[in-house]
Amino acid sequence: MNSNFELIAKSKLAARVALIACVLPISVSAEQAGKTIMSRGDVIASDSSTESQRPLKRRSPVYDVDVVNTGTSSQAQLRMQDGALIALKAQTQLKIDEYTLGSGDGGSVVMELISGGLRTITGEIKGDKSNYKLKTPVGSIGIRGTHYEVEWKNNELFLAVWDGTIELDMSNATGGEGPVLLGKGGDFSFAKVSESGTVTSLLKPPSELSSLSSTPSKSAQSTEADEQGSTIANVEITTAEQSTPLVTGSFSQIVQDVSQNEFINEQELDSIGTEPLEELIEQRSGTAAYSVIDRVDATSSLGAVSAIDMQMTVNFDRGTVEQGALSFQDSGGQWFAAFNGLINSQGMTLGVNFASHGNNLANGTIQSQFTQGLDKLTGSFNLQEIEDPSVFAQGAFILSQP
Structure with missing residues (x-):
């Protein structure tokens, strides 16, 4: 009789374990790094430890074991635990290795841009480059509180810093001299970096940066004039037929x-x-x-x-x-x-x-x-x-x- 009860109990336990495995495909040790606030097209998270996959929709959590993939004509935006925003462009792979929120400016961020591009506004984790690291094929990026854009395209890294400062360290990846500062703390805010680590400063945002909009920018054509010219990059402007007159006031x-x-x-x-x-x-x-x-x-x-x-x-x-x-x-x-x-x-x-x-x-x-x-x-x-x-x-x- 007891053996029958034990058999039934074991069967029930096995069923529960199987159910939990289906409901919770994420690694047991995974911690939530953020959530999805915008998703368009094919946006998939792959667990780097179990290789399980799940679609990311609005409000879907992302974890510190995820590789987030966006397909063709697909985009996503993530809000991380420290309040940071990450907008992922089409055909992007972003690996989240660590995202831990500490007190004050503490905490730790380690991510890797495998392919594609992103634009981000950083959150509470900032102020010390050791707190934040975005690895790229040519080196790792540290920040000092910033809003920046990065994209790996045609074996080149394209960078644009809209606010704050980023530090690109290429010593481990390419053996290049470093670090290179971009933004308020550097000599320039826009640059492209070759696979071998050669840095070319630019006077304006690289036209090769993919737009976050659904319509590619008409100005997104690579020419030699882009490095010294003054045409608008990565933006399409529709001018009004008539201008609005000045409204007076205090x-x-x-x-x-x-x-x-x-x-x-x-x-x-x-x-x-x-x-x-x-x-x-x-x-x-x-x-x-x-x-x-x-x-x-x-x-x-x-x-x-x-x-x-x-x-x-x-x-x-x-x-x-x-x-x-x-x-x-x-x-x-x-x-x-x-x-x-x-x-x-x-x-x-x-x-x-x-x-x-x-x-x-x-x-x-x-x-x-x-x-x-x-x-x-x-x-x-x-x-x-x-x-x-x-x-x-x-x-x-x-x-x-x-």
């Missing part, structure tokens, strides 16, 4: 309005009962064009400003600001800036891809956040000529959808 008042776009304040300003911004973004789908200027003010070191036009295209499926353009006139000519970026829990982070004033190259920053749920964008901009920073323009804006 600049200080608009700046004050724009300053109230932090997450907690934004919730207070929105209507009662509105869901947190992160939830609104996750639930929203499709593309939205913010092209109606509700309020704007701008000043220039050269005097009066007129003919202001601004627009942004936000893709909520991919979590990206796919394209944006700002233009206006002063006595020195037309100011123009092309930009794109990523949506984050606070709204968005933008990088200026190209800027000019008349015939002179310029640079600067554009900041923007969502207000009134996702109905409007408030923000500010600061632009200056590269050769003569005393020539500058700045302003604040509120955009809405048509």
Whole structure:
């Protein structure tokens, strides 16, 4: 009798073990590294220890044993445990070896870009290159708190730093001299690196970088002029048929309005009962064009400003600001800036891809956040000529959808 009970008990235990194995294909020792907040097309996570695979959809977890793969015409965006955002381009393989959140600036990140490309805004884990390592075929990247883009394509590594500093160490992979600093801490922000470790600095983002949008950039053609030219890379701009006239008002008042776009304040300003911004973004789908200027003010070191036009295209499926353009006139000519970026829990982070004033190259920053749920964008901009920073323009804006 006892043997029958033991047999039944063992059978039940075996059934439970089999059920658990089916439900939990992830390695027992795996820790959650983040979650999927945007997924389009074929996005698969492969467990590097068990080789099991699972599709990644919105809210799917990712673990520190995963190799995340995006297929042709597929993209994904991950939010990691420390708040970092990682946007994966099509045909990308990203291996997550370690993602541990510690106290303060502590914690540890070790990932490997096997193929393809990504754009990322780093989170709490930053400040010390030993805390963060992204391995690539030509070397490893450390950060000091940053927003950057990297892509391995045709046996070359292409780099663009939108904010902060990255450090590329090629000593182990190629034996090249290092480290190479890009961004605010280096001599240049854009570069390409050959398979042998030869670094070529660029004046503008590499045109070889694949767009995060579904439509390839018309300017994404590799030419020798790209290294010294001033054409727009990795962005498509559709200019409005008519420019929007300057709306007069108190600049200080608009700046004050724009300053109230932090997450907690934004919730207070929105209507009662509105869901947190992160939830609104996750639930929203499709593309939205913010092209109606509700309020704007701008000043220039050269005097009066007129003919202001601004627009942004936000893709909520991919979590990206796919394209944006700002233009206006002063006595020195037309100011123009092309930009794109990523949506984050606070709204968005933008990088200026190209800027000019008349015939002179310029640079600067554009900041923007969502207000009134996702109905409007408030923000500010600061632009200056590269050769003569005393020539500058700045302003604040509120955009809405048509």
